[in-house]
Every structure is written in structure tokens, then in C-alpha cells.
Amino acid sequence: MNQRTLDILEYPRLREEIAGFCMSEEGKSSLLARVPSADPEEVRTLKALGRVWLSGIRSDSAPSLAAWPPVRPLLPRLGLEGASFDVQEFYALLRFCETVESLRSWAARRKETASSHQRDALASLSFSDALLSDEAASLPDLSVPLAEILRIIDKSGELRDLPELRAIRQGILRIRQDIERLVHRYLADDNLKPMLQSSLPTLRDGRQVLALRANFKGRIKGIVHEVSQSGQTLYLEPEDVVDRNNDLVTEEYRLSREVARILRELASRLSPFAGDFSDALDRAIFLDCVGAGARWGNANLCAYAEEPQDGTGSADDVPVIRLKQARHPLLRPRAVPIDLVLSPGSRMLIVTGPNTGGKTVTLKTAALFALLNQSGWPLPAAEPSVLPVFDYIGCDIGDEQSLDQSLSTFSGHMKNISEILRSATPRSLVLLDELGSGTDPQEGGAIAMAVLDALLVARSVVLVTTHHGVLKNYGYTHPACVNASVDFDQNTLSPTYRILMGVPGESHALDIASRNGLDSRIIEQARTYILEERADVSALIRGLTAKHEELDRFEQNRKKEEQQLREKRRKNDLRELQLRQKEVELREQGCGRLEKLLAESRSQLENLVREIREGELTREKTVQVKSWMKELDSLVSAERDSFAEEKNAVKDARRETSERHGLEAREESASASAGATVGGRKGKPGRRETRRLREADSAFPQGSRQGPGGAIPEFAPGVEVYVGERKTRATLVREAKKGSWIVSAGTIRLTVSEDELTAVPVSSPGRAPVVEVHTELGGEESPAFELRLLGMRHDEAMKALEKQLDLAAMKGLQGFSVVHGKGHGVLQTAVHEALAASPVVQEFHFARPEEGGTGKTWVTLG
Template identity: 30%
Template sequence: MQQRVLDVLEFGKIKEQLKLHASSSLAKEKVDELFPSKTLEEVNQWQAETDEARTVLRLKGHAPLGGLKDVRAHVKRAKIGGVLSPNELIETASTLYASRQMKHFIEEMVEEEEVHLPYLAEYVGQITILTDEEKTIKRCIDDNGEVLDSASEALRSIRASKRSTEAKVREKLESIIRSSSAQKMLSDAVVTIRNDRYVIPVKQEYRGAYGGIVHDQSSSGATLFIEPQSVVDLNNSLNQIRVKEKQEIERILAELSAMVSEHGDSIVHNVLMMKEIDFMFTKARYAKSIKASKPTMNNEGIIKLFEARHPLLKEEEVVANDIVLGEEFTSIVITGPNTGGKTVTLKTIGLFTLMAQSGLQVPAQDGSVMSVFDAVYADIGDEQSIEQSLSTFSSHMVNIVDILKRVDYRSLVLFDELGAGTDPQEGAALAISILDEVLNRGARVVATTHYPELKAYGYNREGVINASVEFDIQTLSPTYKLLIGVPGRSNAFEISKRLGLKSDVIERAKSLIAEDHNEVDSMIASLEDSKKKAEIEYKEAQTIRKEAEQLHKELQKQIIEFNEKRDRLYEEAERKAAEKVEESKQEAEQIIRELRKLQKNQHALIKDHELIDAKKRLETAIPQFEKSTKKANAVKKNAAKTLQAGDEVKVISLNQKGHLVEKVNDSEWQVQIGILKMKVKEKDLEYISRPKPVEEKPLATIKGKDYHVSLELDLRGERYENALLRVEKYLDDAMLAGYPKVNIIHGKGTGALRQGVREYLKNHRSVKSMRFGDVSEGGNGVTVVELK
């Protein structure tokens, strides 16, 4: 990758944004070193690492990286015999703490959450826990870098003596400044310090009153800072104690530095592992901030981007686009007027490629595909060079010549306004020739141009497709929506007309243009309209397909549950049957044994009544099975009660409750179960209840005798205020219809509509109780309301 291309595509700005999400200077160092890889295996590993960190953030919301410092220089100095400062030692202890926290965090997550995190587990597996060393440093030094009394017994004793001596000095000096003469001879009644010795401020004219040593004087010379003779010895003692304190602190720091040196290799290795981990989470946090997803990587030159958004544009301004390249066609020629967004599209493709090959996720929808290229070449922007006396055209050609020397089948080439800056005919011819050359090399190409001659290029070359950026004639502004398969048109006549140019001038201009050009423009306009309609219909079809898939899954789940229940019932029935047969077999054997005994004892003189009695006992030994009563009961209930539309029934085979909608034929009913409607045999239905008949009221007659109130109210897509009005009206209608229970479908969505509807239902006068629907009824997307 050429540095010039990285600069043109603004990869440096991506790295600056990435740095904002780093937890330490270590990750920032990795960002500075970041460079796109040309190896698919390495890119896949980098992408997997980013995705692992993203998984951790999704499940836990954070990663414990606080306190991590780059202490490699501290360790290096300790290893050559240097004594580390308290701040350097506390940074080392803080890094040991961060390493320990991260190791425990990942290990616990893998164990408790059962999440597969191979790269993170490998990194933390190489971290050495040095808890004793960490605690030793923190016992000796506080977070502000001050050596604590607890660092050693000697230091504790020295500081106790120091505090005692300081108290004596201050007490002596305070007695002096409180004396009756002090007010006249002192400039101020305070004790201060000069040259590490306690002094008092004495007026110049009374310098001989206290004797002792003069350590300083004020800027005017009117005040002298004198150490009175009476405290000189105490100050001398205090200084000696301070020297001992300093020596003891140096000894403690040397001892701690030696400990760091002893474990230096392990500490440095911990830092390197934490550097990789911090960088992983830096990429993950950046991906989250730009709403990016992990692309599937390949080395076949295939790019598929769904709703791709340029990461450097403001979120409220950027337009998402679908971009496909490398399968049906290997080159895209984007035509159309300037300022339409062609260059942004070009940069988006190039920048996404650099990001993906650097292990960064791209701001596009899940399922996007990116390719690994050996090189990305770009000729973008106005590169007029005053220093080299080159025109815009010449400067572009110098760049293009260099690209043609290097390009091959493993390259991605981006041309912006190819052939611009010279005679239109010559420029268009040159652009076509350059594109042919790059295509023959097998490279992937995306080029923008405003030459109309290149519109035909996409139709005359295999593997090339036209594209354009949509322009809204009504607003006279580009929509920045990429239309692949539709060449661009100038829109000059439409824009001029909207701006107020006279119709006769426009018509005269049209007459000067060849008829075939007008036909092409009409064809392009038709293509644009057709593509818009196709996109709308495609989105609608996608929505319907997703809903159908969800319904299919729910039905499959219900069928599986039904089959499992049926199998369990069969197994239970077989077990009971086997038990009955075994009991009967044993009973028969017992009877036979008794017959044989009778025959033996009575020498075959068995009386008739004894044989008849034995025969009866054998007959009773035949197993008798209890017949299933569910369907029998259902038949009895249904026979006793003629089923009607609106009746609440139970579907025996599914063990689900529903309402009868209408009778299909003599033996089948259409049944509403939650959001599902299905045909069910009448013998598989069990009558439960019937809505109470509604008394004739004037209010009800307004709607007419044939008015039908549905058993469900669908609020999906409604605004909050309209939804509540519909709920209120619907509940009144349901009460008038005498329904004991109704379903209100609010969908899942963001949950705002669902929450609002349920809050309203809690306080409604007609609501007895409510619950979310079962899986078969629509789950959390439906509230089942029982009416009073």
C-alpha cells in the first residue's frame, strides 16, 4: 500500500478516531503502527480478535483496563541497576494490578458465560500474576507517589522522631512570637520555613534581639527571616533526622527496584500481552461507536456492502448505499454530474478495504463481504502541482502512468473523473483505453466520469456495469443514493426549467441534440423509476419474508412440541399396556396352577360348577384398557352444545385455546389461536364457553345488525396517541359484543408502544386482567386482555 493512497483515502483520520477509544499509550502505539495486511489469514485473525472484544463488550459492557501503563522503560532501567522513583514503582504496581484483573475477568467469563474467546484466552494465559510484588509496592508507596511509614520499621521510627522534633521547634518558636515584645519586633506573628529550617520574620532594626542565623530577607529588606539561637540545635537535630529519612527511603526504593528487576521479563511480557488486549478493545469500542459489523473476508476480489456509510461523514448527513463488485462484474463506471456523491462512493470502497485489511470492522449491515488486495491504487482529487509546473491533467496522468506500471489481478483501482482536464473527445477516448488496460490485467476497478461516451462502455464490455448517483429534480440536489445498473444523466434541461429558464429556449436546445441522445436520456429516466419501484417492492418482500420465517419457526416449534408430547403419551400408553398384559398373564398362570392342583388332588373328578368358576376367572384376566376420555368428553360436550362462531374452544391435539371464526364444511371449523388461523376437525374441538348475548341497546344499533367486532386489534405501525384512541374504542365495542377475552397486537419493536398500551390497560374500567401471549399467540408482541 502506498502512503499517498492512505493519505488520499484519509486512513490517517480513521486512526486518529481510533486513538480516542484507547485506554493506554500502549494501544495508541499499536494504532500508530497499524497498516493494512495483504495476507488473508492474518486479516481473518485480526477481524476475529476485534469480534471477540466486541462480544465481551456486548455481554459485559466494559473491560477492566484501568491502571495500565507502559512501564517497559522503568523495567529496563531497573535491570541495569537504576533506582526507580516512587511514581515509576506505583505505575509498575498499577500495571500488575491491571494485568491480574484482566486475566481473572476473561477466565471467569469463559468459565461462567461459556463464551468461546480463543485469542483473549491465549493472551491472558501468557500473563504472569505477581500479586505479592504488586502488594509489596502498594504497601510501601501510596497512589500519590509518597513513601509510607509502613514501608519499614526503621522509617516509621525515624518519622516519629521527626514529628516529635518538629513539634518541639514549632512550640519554641510559637512561644517567642506570643511574647509581649513580639508585636513590636516581628513583621508578622507566624512561623515559616527557609532552607528547610524553621524561622520567624524579624524587623530589620531588631535583628540583634534574637541572635541566631539570618536565612533570608524580604524584597524590600525591611524584614529578615531569622532562626533564633534558641532553636538552632533543634533545627540541626531535625536536619540530621531528615538525612536519615532520605537514606532509608533510598534504601527502600532500591530494594523495590531490585524486586522489579528480578521479575522484569515477566512484567515486560505482561505489558506486551496487555498491549494486544487493549488494542483489541480499542478496535471494538470504535466499531461500536460507528455501528460497524464484521465483514466476511475473501481473496477473490469480491465486495458486497449492504447499507455502507462513510465513517468520516456525520451520521445525520451520510447516506447508506449497497455496493457490489467482483462476481457478475469486476468494474463499475459511475457517471453523472459533479457534486453528486460519486467521489464519496469511490472513497467509501477504498477506505472500507483499508479498514477491513487492518482488522477494523466496517460501518455496514451484517453479512457484508470484503476482499483482501495486495494493493489499492487511487487517483482522486485535484492534484495540480505548481511546484512541478504540472496542470491538473498532467498531474493525473503522472499518477495513472505509475498505477499502470504496478497494477495486477490482485489490485483494487479507483479512478476519479478519469480523463478530465483535457479535450472532451480525447479525454473520453483516453479514459476508455485506460479502463481497458486495467481490466485486461484482471484488477477490480471503480471509476467516475462525467463523459457521456462512457455510458455505452458498460454495455459494450463484459464484466463492466454502469452506475450513477441519484439526483432529485424537485429539490435540485443530489440524494447521494447509488444506483448500480443505471447510467447517470446530466439533468441540465430539468434543472434549467426548475430555475426559471424559458420553455422555448429549452425546446430550442433540445432540438440541437441528436434524437438518439434524447432516447438514451428517456431510457435512463425510465430505468431510474423502475429501479426505485423495484427497491421498494424488494424491501416490502423482505419484510413479508421475515415475518413468514418467524411464523414458520413458531409453527415448527409447536409441531415439534406436539410430536414430542404425542410420543410421550404413546410411550406411556405402551408401558401401561405392558403392565396390564403382565398382570393378566400372571393371573392366568395362577388360575392354571389352581386347575392343575384341583385335577391332581381330586383325580380329575372336577365338578361342573368349579370349571365354570375357573372359566369366568380366566375371562376376567383379559386386560381391560381405559379408553381416552378427552375426545369422548369433547364429543359429548359438542353434542350437548351446538358449536357457533365466536365460541371459545380447546383444540385437543394441540392443547391450545382459541375462538371459532366460521364453519368451513360439515366436519371442519376455522379456529383463531392467537395470531394464527387454522382449519380443525370438529371432533378435535372441545367446547369451553360462549360469549354472553348482548342486550339490544340504541348505541349498538348505530353500527347495524351485521356489524362484526374482531377478536383482535392490530396496532403495529400506529403512532402512540392514535393507538390509545383505537384501544379505547375497541374495548367499548368488545364489551358491547360480549367478548370475554380479546387480543391486542402491539408488536415488539422498541417496546414504547407496548409499554404505553399496557399502562393504559392497567387503569381501564373494563379490563379484568391481562397477560402477554403464549409463544403460539405471538409472545411479547401480543397482550391478551380478559374483560369484566
């Protein structure tokens, strides 16, 4: 990047504006010396830091960076033996230390937040965020120098009232009071008043004196310090006041000597930290410059540019350059946003159109944006804007005519273009304004095409403006070139400053000349000189422009239709969510009723078991148990039927919604996905733990058939069967409805079609009474690694703990933790009593202090 290019694009002016956002003078000086970088990694780092800083400003979480006075001149003296600083210089170091420690504290808070929410942080804390935190955290620790300075100087920059200075200051105060008392005695003496020119004390050379009339000289003994110009007044210091003033001078000298000693010792204590101060200053200035760019970007509604991909594979649709709603930063409100896109297969953009249409501003905006991007600063444009990192930016913009060097306009352009061609590489950006102008149009067009040929061979990114019609045709005949134009309102004969990609523009020279006052006869005469071929080209351009506008309208209509479709899809999704919520509510209601039923049944069962254990097994008790079992089956069946009706109602409502929006097949598939599976088939989860005593009078009902492995019984309650293709062994419980049975497989009960069941052949009909245990701990449910009981009532917590122990035992979990909190210890005691009584618990103990202490218990299962 040569200085001429930076000056033409007004980069120094914009750099000075951004430097005004620095917090320190040293940061501002550093930023004013910055030039765009050609190192992609350096640019990527600067933009990553700035992007996080800008995001922090907009979310009130930006780094804490305060201003500090210049300290760079003090650092070379800091390491010298015997060096000293005055109070103001130490105050500057104090402010700098506070700034560094503030940045370090901000970084520590960010990392603490990330560590306390580690899972979420790993997903949300971006590389850029971590990079900025690490950069701030890498600042040297200046807390010790800060404490040393604060021990001597307070935060307002004043020397503290140290014990070694207090006595001296008190002595000085007493001497001043004595001097004032002595002087006041002279002034208040009625005999001396006629001798004095003034009744107020006067200061001369820092001493209090009397203004004595010259004709009374000798009446008061003392030292004359000064005589007025008229000679009528003597400024006399009385002898007794002289002694006290001398004492004052002595004490003040003593005080200054003591202060110098204290400051010298402070400088000596800070000397070992000279290297830390220097390193911290460099890093703080760097962060100040990053923050200045982010603050400027926030004030001007900017966004950081993205990097283009490498143009291979899936990245073919990512443009080399994309400027979206780009505004020239120096034009302020007068800037008209422009859109400019250069696709991956294109390396050259040829912009044509009328004068005053904005062609040159477009070139300057694109080039200045490239400089901003390579300085690590945001762009006044909308997201997503894309810019690569160029190793060289060359421009030929403006009139380079020079009388001193005997250069014509054309000569100046050729000199610049020659230098550009020597420096151009595949990573270069070249801007050529009014290429081929300043000479014969035919020869100028030929030279322009030859220059573009050379730049195409170099594979540089090229932006060109021109009025030559031959270059418009050049853009169509080369696949690497793209034509564009600045829009022009045919009705008002004024530019709109919009960029039309893919369409060349007319110069409208005659129309513009007529609008600016050129005689109509001259305009008409000029029109007669225009060749018919030129008119055909103009008509072609007008036709292309109309087609382009029609395409824009079509694109806008398409976007509007897409938006309407997205809104309809959103409403459909919302209705589906409402249906799912209703389904969940119905399930919760059904579960609540079942839990109540099972709790009552469990109580009844426990009473029956207790009666059986306490007495003999009589026929009356057996009949009572069977009666209870029959009643329980009836209640459970009624609840299941009620739940099925509610579920079918939800399915019907969902089916209606699906049919309305043409999604019936998808919704039917989603609604049939609930339930557990056995042998690859769907089924229901079991109920909450309930023990049921069942006595089988016989192994089979009357009637059976003969199979290869023995007698094959008919389907009836208690018959063992194989389920599905995997031959999972289960027992028939009862017939659910025609063609299906409820079977029990281990701890799981489910309904299976009769076609999927095969009776197990048996050789002997005898069976003994068995006890079946059915539980809600289905195969889809897993124990928690950490059971949280906070906020639960006692009964609710004990049920949750009981369920956790059952799940852990079934699933083979060796251990888990229980978070019960501390509080008054009620829940903690209940948990420990339940764990001590459980046969599956091997041991339990409180967690370590850093893991929760007595508010958390670790459980190990046997």
C-alpha cells in the first residue's frame, strides 16, 4: 500500500476520525501510525477481537478500558538506579495500573462465567470471545506496583498524610500561625497605623511584610525587601517576623527533602517492574486501538466483513467481493447505499453510465472498504459483506496532469497504470477510473482493452469505470468480466446512484448537456453525427435495462411469496405445538389418576399381605385376594380405556390439522411413534411399582393341541408364549380385545396382536402359585447421575429417591449423587435414613466441600 493510494482514497482522514475514539493519547498516536496489513492472519485476529468488542458494546459487556495519562516517557527512567518522579508522574503510573487491573478483572470475570457454566460456555463462547479474554488476561499483573503507589498517593493524585510527614507539616502550620499573629500585632497597633500605607499584610518573595511609609523608615527594625516605584512605600519585614520566616523556610525545605526521599524510595520499589510496565503499555495500547475501531463502528452502524471461501466445492456460491448497503464513511448523510457483488468466477467489473452518476464514488467506496477491512476495522455496510485480504491495492483515479513534470492527462494515467501492472498479483485489487480517456477514443479503447487483458492474465481483482462503448462489448465477450452500470432516471435526467449488475449503461451525454444549458440546435446537430450502429447499441442497452427491472420486480414478488409461505408454516407449527401440549396435558391427567389408583391399591394390597402373613391361608382370604385382584383389573382397564379415548381424540384433532395443510401422512407417522418395543414391535410402558399376588389354578385352560415339542395349549391367561420374530418369552395376562392379548415379559406389560404370538409347548400341566411384579420402570427410562430433590416435599422426595434406586439397580448404575440441600436438615436426614434402609445401597457419604459439601450425598450401590 503506497502513500499515494492512501491519500487518493482519503484513508488518513478516516484514520484520524477513528483515532478520536481512542481512550488514551498514546493509543491515538499508535492508531494514527497504522497502515493496512496484507497479512491475512493478522487481519483475521484484529477483526475477531474487534467483532467481540463491538458485540460487547451493544450488549453492555464490553471490556473495561479507562483513559490514562501518557506514561511512555517515564518508563526508561523507571529502571534507572536513583531515579525519581514527582507526584504527578506517579499519579500517571497509578492511573495506568488501574486501567490494566480493570482489564484483567474483566477477563477474569469472563473466564469465571465460562467455567461456572462450562457446558453452555463450550457451545456459546466463540473463538473470538476467548481470544479477546485471553488477550486481556495476558496483561502483566500490576497489582503490586498499584498497591505501592496507593500507599503514598491517593486516587485524587495528592500525597497522602504519611506519619513521617505529619509532624513536619504540623510544625510548618504552627510557624505560619506565629507569623500571622506577629504581623497582625503590627497591623493592629494604633501607634503604627499612621506609618503604614495598608492595614493588610503583603507578600514579597513568599514572606509576609508591612507596607511602611518611606518617611517613617527606621521607626520599625527589620529588612526592607522592596521599594515602590514612587519611592513612597517600603516593604519591610520586622525582625521578629524574619526569625519565624527563616524557621518556616527551614521546615519547608525539610518537608521537601522528606517528600523527595519518599518518592525516591517509591521509584526504587517500582524499578523491578519496569519490564512489566513496558509490556503492559504495549498491550494496553493495542487493545485501545481495537476498542477505538469498535466504538467508531458502533457509532456509524458498521459491521465487520466476512472472508470469502476458497472457491472450491460447496463454496462456489460465495462471492469474491460483496458490499451490501455500503455507504462511503466520509459522505455522512449524503451517502447513498450501494450493492456490489463480484462472483467467484469473475475477476473484473466494468462500470459504465452517465457522468455524475456515482461511478468514481463506487470505486472509492470499494477500495476504502478494503483498506478499512485490512486495518481490522468494521465497514459502514449491512451484513453479510465479504472482502478478501489484498496484498496490493493500486488505483488510477483523478487527473494526474503535472506542469512541473511536463505530464499530460494521458501521460499521467499511463505512468500510474504502468506501475500498477508491475505490482499486480492474483491477490491484488486494481481500480481504474475512466480507463482509456485523455487521448484518441479509438486508440484509447485499444490500449484499455490491452491493459485489461494483462490484468486478466495476472488474475487480479479489477474495478473499471469507462465511457468507451468498446469496453462494454469487452465485458460481454470475456467470461471473467461482469458489466454493471449506474442507474439513471430517464424522466428527470438525474442519477439514482444505484448499481445495476449485469447491464451496461449509457452515457446520456446529450441529455445531460441539454439539461445544463447547451443550445438545443447544437444538441440536434450532435444527434445527426451519431452513427446508426451506435443508436442500435443504445436501444439494446435500454432493452436490457427494462429486462433487468422486470427481473427485479419478479425477484421482489418471489421474496414476498416466500415470506407468506414462511408465515403459514409458522402458524401450522404453532397449531401442531398446541396439539402436542394438549396431548401432554391429557397424559399428565391420566397418569395422575393412575397414581392415585395405584397408591390406594398398594395400601389395600399391603393390608391383605399383612393379614395373610399374620394368619393361615384360608379359603376366605383366598377369595378376598381374588376379589381384590378382579376389582383392580377392572379399575385399571377402565382407566386404560379412558386414556385411549383421550388419545384418539388428540389423534383425530391432529389428523384434521394435517389434512387441512396437506401433511396427513407425516402427522399420522408422528402420532404412531409412542410406546416401548419388545422384539422389534411397539408396546406400552409398565405401571408404577405394584406387587400382585396371583394364584393359578392350572397351567392351561381345558383344550390344547399337540406340537412337535409337546402339547401346545390354547391362548388363555397364564399361558407362556413367544412374541415376535425374536421369540421373546412372555406370559398371557388377559385378552385385551378381539385379536390381541395383554402379555407380561419380565417387568414390561404390553398389548400384542394374536398373529405375533406363538404358544410355548409344555409337557406337564402342573404349575405352582407365583408372584408377579409389574413396575413402571420401563426400558426407555434411565437413572439420573445426579438426583436433585431441592424444592420437593418429603413424600415426593422419597418417591423420587425410591424410583432412582430401583432404576439404578435395574440398569446396573454403580453410583450416583443426591442433591438435597442443607436447610434445616430435614430432607437430608430423611434421605440418609432411606439409603441406610435400602438393601441395594453399599455405602453413602457427603460430597467434598468444593462439590457441595453436606448439601450433596454420593451413593454407591452393592
